Amino acid sequence: MTDSIKLSIYRRDPDLDTAPRYQTYEIQPEPGQTVLMALYHILDNVDKSIAFRASCRSAVCGSCGMHINGQNRLACETQLAPLGNEILIEPLPHLPVLKDLVVDMTAFWDKYEKVRPYLIAMKNPPEKERLQSPAQRKRIDEFIDCILCACCHSTCTLDAWSNDYLGPAALAKAYRFVADTRDEGGVERLKIVASEEGVFRCHTIFNCTEECPKKISPTFAIQEMKKKVLVAKFSGKM
Amino acid sequence: MKHQVIVVGGGLAGLRAAVESAMLGADTAVLSLLYPVRSHSGAAQGGVNAALANMPECKDDTPAKHAYDTVKGSDFLADQDCAEILTSDAPVRIYELEHWGVPFSRTPEGRIAQRPFGGAGYPRTCYASDKTGLYILHTLNEQAVKHGIKVYNEWAVLSLARDGAMNHGLVAMNLQTGEIASFGADAVIIATGGAGRIFRRTSNAMQSTGYTLGMAYRAGVPLKDMEFVQFHPTTIIGTNILMTEGARGEGGYLVNNQGERFMSKYAPKAMELAPRDIVSRSIQIEINEGHGFPDGGGCVHLDLRHLGREKILERLPGIRDLAISFLGIDCIEKPVPIQPGQHFIMGGIDTDKDGATILPGVFAAGECASVSVHGANRLGGNSLLECVVMGQRAGAAAGNFVKAKSSAIQDAVLNDAVKKTSADVDALLKSDGKERLVTLRDTMAQTMTDNIGIFREEKPMADALATMRELRARFRDIGVDAKNRKFNLDLLRTIELGGMLDAAETIAAGALARKESRGAHSRLDFKTRDDANWMKHTLAHFTPDGARLEYESVVQTKWQPEERKY
Ligand SMILES: Cc1cc2nc3c(=O)[nH]c(=O)nc-3n(C[C@H](O)[C@H](O)[C@H](O)COP(=O)(O)OP(=O)(O)OC[C@H]3O[C@@H](n4cnc5c(N)ncnc54)[C@H](O)[C@@H]3O)c2cc1C
Numbered sequence A: 001m002t003d004s005i006k007l008s009i010y011r012r013d014p015d016l017d018t019a020p021r022y023q024t025y026e027i028q029p030e031p032g033q034t035v036l037m038a039l040y041h042i043l044d045n046v047d048k049s050i051a052f053r054a055s056c057r058s059a060v061c062g063s064c065g066m067h068i069n070g071q072n073r074l075a076c077e078t079q080l081a082p083l084g085n086e087i088l089i090e091p092l093p094h095l096p097v098l099k100d101l102v103v104d105m106t107a108f109w110d111k112y113e114k115v116r117p118y119l120i121a122m123k124n125p126p127e128k129e130r131l132q133s134p135a136q137r138k139r140i141d142e143f144i145d146c147i148l149c150a151c152c153h154s155t156c157t158l159d160a161w162s163n164d165y166l167g168p169a170a171l172a173k174a175y176r177f178v179a180d181t182r183d184e185g186g187v188e189r190l191k192i193v194a195s196e197e198g199v200f201r202c203h204t205i206f207n208c209t210e211e212c213p214k215k216i217s218p219t220f221a222i223q224e225m226k227k228k229v230l231v232a233k234f235s236g237k238m
Numbered sequence B: 001m002k003h004q005v006i007v008v009g010g011g012l013a014g015l016r017a018a019v020e021s022a023m024l025g026a027d028t029a030v031l032s033l034l035y036p037v038r039s040h041s042g043a044a045q046g047g048v049n050a051a052l053a054n055m056p057e058c059k060d061d062t063p064a065k066h067a068y069d070t071v072k073g074s075d076f077l078a079d080q081d082c083a084e085i086l087t088s089d090a091p092v093r094i095y096e097l098e099h100w101g102v103p104f105s106r107t108p109e110g111r112i113a114q115r116p117f118g119g120a121g122y123p124r125t126c127y128a129s130d131k132t133g134l135y136i137l138h139t140l141n142e143q144a145v146k147h148g149i150k151v152y153n154e155w156a157v158l159s160l161a162r163d164g165a166m167n168h169g170l171v172a173m174n175l176q177t178g179e180i181a182s183f184g185a186d187a188v189i190i191a192t193g194g195a196g197r198i199f200r201r202t203s204n205a206m207q208s209t210g211y212t213l214g215m216a217y218r219a220g221v222p223l224k225d226m227e228f229v230q231f232h233p234t235t236i237i238g239t240n241i242l243m244t245e246g247a248r249g250e251g252g253y254l255v256n257n258q259g260e261r262f263m264s265k266y267a268p269k270a271m272e273l274a275p276r277d278i279v280s281r282s283i284q285i286e287i288n289e290g291h292g293f294p295d296g297g298g299c300v301h302l303d304l305r306h307l308g309r310e311k312i313l314e315r316l317p318g319i320r321d322l323a324i325s326f327l328g329i330d331c332i333e334k335p336v337p338i339q340p341g342q343h344f345i346m347g348g349i350d351t352d353k354d355g356a357t358i359l360p361g362v363f364a365a366g367e368c369a370s371v372s373v374h375g376a377n378r379l380g381g382n383s384l385l386e387c388v389v390m391g392q393r394a395g396a397a398a399g400n401f402v403k404a405k406s407s408a409i410q411d412a413v414l415n416d417a418v419k420k421t422s423a424d425v426d427a428l429l430k431s432d433g434k435e436r437l438v439t440l441r442d443t444m445a446q447t448m449t450d451n452i453g454i455f456r457e458e459k460p461m462a463d464a465l466a467t468m469r470e471l472r473a474r475f476r477d478i479g480v481d482a483k484n485r486k487f488n489l490d491l492l493r494t495i496e497l498g499g500m501l502d503a504a505e506t507i508a509a510g511a512l513a514r515k516e517s518r519g520a521h522s523r524l525d526f527k528t529r530d531d532a533n534w535m536k537h538t539l540a541h542f543t544p545d546g547a548r549l550e551y552e553s554v555v556q557t558k559w560q561p562e563e564r565k566y
């Protein structure tokens, strides 16, 4: 029989508790068990009051970002075994807590909406598909994989603590369109990302890149857009 | 809160419907338990079908051929007029998605790339590596933002607000606060997705509960063809997370413990690319006859090694990551142990070809609805298609419906509805009932998987039906342990279970009554299809004593039923 492990979970309802408490649950891990499966085990069998978000349990919906042993990760793809016998589970840091592991995502979605996160097309599209070569399509490979889990948003204090810095997730989303040969947002979108709230606020600390569960580099996207902004400025387009 | 149109659910079907109705100028909102981009549509991997004829091998593909494959795949239970709509609207809807920004994979000429899928005569499945659903979902969410559609996030619909003749809106619970409120709407479009959690082994998300099937059913809308449940051949053992059919489309093999590509025995021509019902049964027979591997309670291997690293990394990177994360197996080096798991419900809320139900002002689209385009077995790649085609049609129908009349929402009906639903929830929170969620839910899921699975028979199905009725009775004595209303998962999941038990009962009742084998409904005691008596849709109507079944004929346009050989 494997040894039991202790999960220490952040508990707080801001309406009732002035400070968080950490509640410890001892469980008998099963082979292959993930942090999310452990949370469901606790919810089903031990403590029905615990709150967390999850749905797909296959690392694609972006619901279950949390701070596990000091790192932002997706609970559903994080195996218990390598985490040791004592595991600390907290909500995504720097964000307002709604309850337990559930954080307020309002600012995150507001910032997403600010970058005009949709393909901007000026011309009428052709009757069939627009042509795009496999090589052109490859340029956005990395950035279309973002699942908006907010792990980067939470780890970037510049982003999480300020209401206006657009932050890595929204900027990576903007870059997904900037780098897409089909997008005609051009200077209009560059103006948004070049604003005071945009790319030049990034201090290239790389936290976002390090904590992205999908191995996306918002830092790269931000640097690429800085270059594009400079080119646009020097060539008089902005 | 009032809107002309409220779409419940922010998956592919819901968002597509909302965008359509907003474009028509109707005041449209989405109300969704999950943030839209969290919907399970995002987990769809393989692709979406349309006869675009983009590949050299499919130059003579046409929507009519796609319709024929769909009808044959459905084992002749799909309504043929609906299958024709599905497939003739398909190219328009896919080009539209491309115009909105979906990053499809491309052919060398720069066109949308297509791959072979099961049961299809041509490579017809348009794909974006193996994350097609994710990219379409995010693109539709982007369109919803562009159109300024209001989204009520993390609200769970609990009931419809109707009087005898028509619907006036709905009642929902805000998960973040626990508040229960009514929403007035001249038209409600239900687009809440799958119901996989009724079963134990499923590829579906935790939130694919099927609650709203029970909700609509109790509001007087029949559920159609519920006995037809798709079991996907290749879900990984343990978690039953999906390995896309695209893996076989790209050339993957299914292998038993003798090292044999056993599909040669069951579908010598189509091999691994026979339709899902056939492949799942073949795998189950191999396991039952001792040709499987013992892991995960029985499995066979999905072998991709011969595809080579490069092709796997380019075409199937997502499932490679999944097998590494969840099994510790890299499919470049080792075969992946897989077994069939519940995947999709062909049945659902009965609608016409515009998504309208018999209750005026209530529409449904996507996996929760049954039009029926999938009949007794859905072809891979036809469900994302159904979401965008029927989502668009339902959005248009609802938009036009509300614009053609002046609003008739009655506050009194809304107030009554919210009072009644709040009282029900209060009673549940206060109840000292002895029953608990976990026992009832696990009994339901285990019974459904064991007794109404891939192979079916009179006695186990009758037992399952009795069990569902007994669980329904026990549910009346249920209580919840968590009392705080905020983000109360115990409360939400207990409420959901009520709807799931209703839906489960209709599955059991429909399956028990249908004395033939057709598509995914495969009976050991009635092994053949019986067109003379059973080429008809099941309609389950709610009565306090259980489901009352009625039948409706299948619409046939061009095709006579024939034997399905692949
Ligand atoms: C793993 C997997 C892979 C698949 N791959 C493919 C594929 O390659 N090709 C293909 O064609 N099909 C595929 N399918 C099937 C297809 O993805 C689904 O049938 C389809 O995406 C369902 O979309 P939907 O919009 O109907 O529902 P969903 O995307 O599930 O959305 C349902 C929405 O309803 C909301 N909701 C649910 N309950 C409530 C409630 N009570 N109150 C308020 N809101 C609620 C949810 O929040 C969600 O927003 C796959 C399915 C799975 C599970």
Ligand code: FES
Binding pocket: A053, A054, A055, A056, A057, A058, A059, A060, A061, A062, A063, A064, A065, A074, A075, A076, A077
């Ligand atoms: S539950 Fe969906 S990403 Fe973890």
